[in-house]
Amino acid sequence: MLERYEISARDADVAVVGAFLDPDAPGHKANLHCHSTHSDGQLSPAEIAELYAAEGYSILCIADHNSYADQDGDGLRDWNLDGVVTSPPRPRGEGPKPHLPCTEDAGREAYVRDYTRTAAEQGRPWVDENWQIARPGELLVLPGFEDHHTGPHIVANGFPVNPGAGDIARFKGTNDYREVTQDAGGVVYLAHPHGWDDEPAFFLNHPERRRFDGLEVVNSFLMRRGKQADPAGGDGFARRLWDAILTAGVSCWGWGNDDMHTADLTHHAGPFGAWTDIWSDSLSAEDVLAALRSGSFCASTGVTVSSLTLNGASIAVNAPNAGRIRFVGHGGRTLLEADTSAAEYCLVGDEGYVRIECENDNRRWPEQQPGLGQWAFCQPVWILAAGQGMPEGLEE
Ligand SMILES: [Zn+2]
Ligand SMILES: [Zn+2]
Numbered sequence: 001m002l003e004r005y006e007i008s009a010r011d012a013d014v015a016v017v018g019a020f021l022d023p024d025a026p027g028h029k030a031n032l033h034c035h036s037t038h039s040d041g042q043l044s045p046a047e048i049a050e051l052y053a054a055e056g057y058s059i060l061c062i063a064d065h066n067s068y069a070d071q072d073g074d075g076l077r078d079w080n081l082d083g084v085v086t087s088p089p090r091p092r093g094e095g096p097k098p099h100l101p102c103t104e105d106a107g108r109e110a111y112v113r114d115y116t117r118t119a120a121e122q123g124r125p126w127v128d129e130n131w132q133i134a135r136p137g138e139l140l141v142l143p144g145f146e147d148h149h150t151g152p153h154i155v156a157n158g159f160p161v162n163p164g165a166g167d168i169a170r171f172k173g174t175n176d177y178r179e180v181t182q183d184a185g186g187v188v189y190l191a192h193p194h195g196w197d198d199e200p201a202f203f204l205n206h207p208e209r210r211r212f213d214g215l216e217v218v219n220s221f222l223m224r225r226g227k228q229a230d231p232a233g234g235d236g237f238a239r240r241l242w243d244a245i246l247t248a249g250v251s252c253w254g255w256g257n258d259d260m261h262t263a264d265l266t267h268h269a270g271p272f273g274a275w276t277d278i279w280s281d282s283l284s285a286e287d288v289l290a291a292l293r294s295g296s297f298c299a300s301t302g303v304t305v306s307s308l309t310l311n312g313a314s315i316a317v318n319a320p321n322a323g324r325i326r327f328v329g330h331g332g333r334t335l336l337e338a339d340t341s342a343a344e345y346c347l348v349g350d351e352g353y354v355r356i357e358c359e360n361d362n363r364r365w366p367e368q369q370p371g372l373g374q375w376a377f378c379q380p381v382w383i384l385a386a387g388q389g390m391p392e393g394l395e396e
Contacts, residue, residue, distance in 0.1 A: 002294040002394070006386055009313045012349030015388060016310060018381030019296040021279050023307035023318070028283065030059035030276045030297075032157045033146065033191060033216070033257035039065035042262045045113065045141075049131035051263060053139045055272055059288055061144040061157045062115070114161035115141030116285050140283045146191055147177060152202075152209075154178075155216070155257070158186025158289045178208055187292045188212050189255055192219035193238050200244035210250060211393065213292070217242050217254030217377050218299050220273025221261075224368060237375075243332035246353045246380050251393030253292070254355075254377050256299025266368075273364075274301045295379035302374025303358045310381075315354055316344040319376055322358035329354055329383075347383060355380040 005016045021027075035041030036048055043051065045062050052060050118133050131141055144157040159181045178188045190203070193215050203209045215238055223236020238254070245252040256276050261269035277298045280291040291297060298305045307318045317325060318341070325343040327335040330352030336345045345354065356378040364374060382391050389395070 001290070001296055004390075005310060007310075007313050007347070009347035009349035009383070013386040014347065014349050015384040015386055016347070016381060017384060017390065017394065018310075019279075019291075019294050019379060020310055020381075021296070021298070021305065021308040021378075025279050026281070028058045028278045028280055028288070029056055030061075030278050030288075031057055031258055031260065031271075032059070032061040032142070032144070032255060032276055032292075033063045033155050033219075034060070034260035034271070035064055035146075036062050039146075040261060045115070046131055046134075047263075048260070049135075049139055049141060051271060053131075053135075057139070057275070058283060059140045059142070059278060060115075061142040061155075062113070063144045063146040063155050063157070065146050065148065114143045116143065137283075140285060140288060142186075142285060142288070144186070152193065153191035154188060154212070155191045155255075156181045156186060156188050157292060158184060158285065160184035160186070178211060182211075182213070185286065185289045185293070187214075187253075187289065189253070190215040191257075192216055192222045192259065193241055198238060198241045200241060200248070203241065203245055204248050204250065212252075213393075214251075214253035214255060215242060215245075216257055216299075218256040218274040218301055218375070219259050220257070220301065221259035221269050223301070223372070224268035224270075224273055224365060237377075239332065242355075243328065246355070247331050249352075249391055251382075251391045253295045253297075253379050254299050255297075256301065256377065268368075274299065276300070277304065297379065299377040300375070302362065302364055303360060303376035305356075305358060305376050305378060308356070308378055311344070313347045314344045315347065315356075315381060316342070317356050317358065317378065318342045319358035321360060321362075321374070322376065323360040324358070326357045326359075327354055328357065349383065351383040353380040353382050 002019050007014060007016055031052055034048060036043055036045045048062055049060060115130055115132055131139055142157050143161050144159050147154045156177055181188050189212050217238050218236060242252060242254055256274040258271055258273040259269065260271040264270050277300055278288060278291050279296045280287045303319050303322045305317060305319045309316050320341055322341045324339050326337045327345040329335045335351060358376040359373050361373045365372060
């Protein structure tokens with residue numbers, strides 16, 4: 001969970017704000033962005049749950065595209081394959097659009113199932129495809145969706161299925177769900193911004209987006225599809241945008257998701273390409289969402305971070321299967337880089353923030369992307385002047 005420490009760095013007294021990862025605390029593997037037959041995915045929600053549980057995941061969010069929905073049961077509840085909709089054509093950005101354009105008002109209701117409660121608890125007897133009804137306690141499946149009514153793709157994890165007296169919140173404005181989700185304790189972040197909207201102004205100059213919880217620093221759909229332009233897969237990482245947002249002093253966590261649409265492991269939209277390791281006391285929705293809100297997690301494509309600690313004025317990281325560790329600060333500059341699996345960086349005091357990348361040279365897709373190794377991205381730790389207020393977005 002987020003902590004604040006007042007310490008003496010080499011050149012200044014500073015406040016250090018971040019979520020440090022206790023090696024003894026439980027870590028849980030999560031995929032928080034994938035697609036079922038309720039939008040343009042190939043597997044049913046139950047099949048997705050089986051697939052990820054068998055791979056050792058313990059947290060899932062099936063974030064189907066905004067679509068014509070049956071969640072409140074008024075007419076379309078037997079329609080398993082919802083209409084796929086998307087934003088209007090975009091003026092910039094390259095590459096094929098994954099979905100056909102639709103009119104803006106075609107689907108104002110996102111498709112969200114509450115996988116955390118039984119059909120009886122939900123008062124929805126037609127909800128019979130719920131992993132947690134059949135296999136209670138084995139896998140936490142959070143309600144959520146991927147919205148793109150307003151242009152960018154945005155993932156919501158922990159959207160409240162019963163906000164207020166109504167059944168599902170209908171989006172009256174363009175970004176109402178951001179507030180609704182965060183008010184309920186969930187998180188909202190930009191999906192695959194790299195290659196779509198990686199201009200920092202796109203995030204920083206937009207008052208709603210600026211209040212998002214962060215972005216996908218890794219979207220394995222894009223990471224694996226980016227091979228033509230970049231054999232090392234660097235196109236798959238939204239580091240430029242991430243560093244620009246952090247350099248502006250705005251809180252921004254970085255998620256790793258695979259954006260799975262198919263069980264085909266050889267396909268760039270296949271499963272298990274990127275995930276989020278979450279340090280959460282329990283597998284309750286409340287604890288997991290609290291960890292996501294506070295940055296108590298790492299994005300990974302294969303490297304595991306076993307601890308991230310503050311030792312006096314040093315930040316220490318341990319990533320047993322990493323071969324290289326890089327500490328990054330204000331402006332995206334490299335603070336320290338070493339060929340190692342465990343490293344420690346002594347704070348000077350002017351870093352602004354410190355985030356850590358860990359990588360190795362183990363090729364996960366040698367046929368498709370010969371240069372792409374495995375990575376882990378730690379969440380930023382803020383280095384503030386002593387007595388300075390919390391960064392924008394972290395104020396309570
Ligand atoms: Zn998307
Ligand atoms: Zn998606």
